[in-house]
Amino acid sequence: MAGQLLDDAIETAHRVWQIEPHRYVLISxxxxxxxxxxxxxxxxxxxxxxSNNLSFMVQSV
Structure with missing residues (x-):
C-alpha cells in the first residue's frame, strides 16, 4: 500500500508542476x-x- 501511495504522490506532483523529476539522486x-x-x-x-536551487522530494519512510 505504501508503494502505491508513493506512486500516486509522484504522479500528482508531476501533473501539477509539469516538470519531469530527477530520478535516483544521491544526497549527502x-x-x-x-x-x-x-x-x-x-x-x-x-x-x-x-545546493543553490529549490527542490521538492518524495520519499517513502
Missing amino acids: ANGEQQPLAVDPLWTCYGLRPN
Missing part, C-alpha cells in the same frame, strides 16, 4: 557515511539538482 547527509538515495526529486525549472 550530515553525519552519515552513506549518501541518501532519493527518487524522485524536483528542482526549480527542472534544473540539475544542486
Whole structure:
C-alpha cells in the first residue's frame, strides 16, 4: 500500500508542476557515511539538482 501511495504522490506532483523529476539522486547527509538515495526529486525549472536551487522530494519512510 505504501508503494502505491508513493506512486500516486509522484504522479500528482508531476501533473501539477509539469516538470519531469530527477530520478535516483544521491544526497549527502550530515553525519552519515552513506549518501541518501532519493527518487524522485524536483528542482526549480527542472534544473540539475544542486545546493543553490529549490527542490521538492518524495520519499517513502
